[in-house]
Amino acid sequence: MMLSITVKAEVKPGMHETLREVIDVFQNQYGESEPGCEMYRCYVDGDQLVFTELWQDQAALDQHMQTEHAIKYVPVLKSCVVNGELHVQAIVSDEVHHSIV
16 A cells, blocks of 8 residues: 655745755655655745655554654644645555656
8 A cells, every 4th residue: 555645735925945944854854764755755836835745654654743853843834834734635545656647
């Protein structure tokens, strides 16, 4: 089973620099080096933030959410987005295929 996560949010005005610092922590310092993480990408386009993540299973994602850096930086991430809202979509699949259309 694989767990595909997409997180979307609108960045608050004036919060882009703080957001980039948080993204650096998640994507470049941890990300795919975490157990069970197959892919971890963050994108900012203007005021739109998108995370795409691929985890081996729910247990791996749960473990990630209990790490020191997630506990510390998820609240900072939420402070950077409108209404503190992260819109999360999760898809569970036995197979996840990457393709370009």
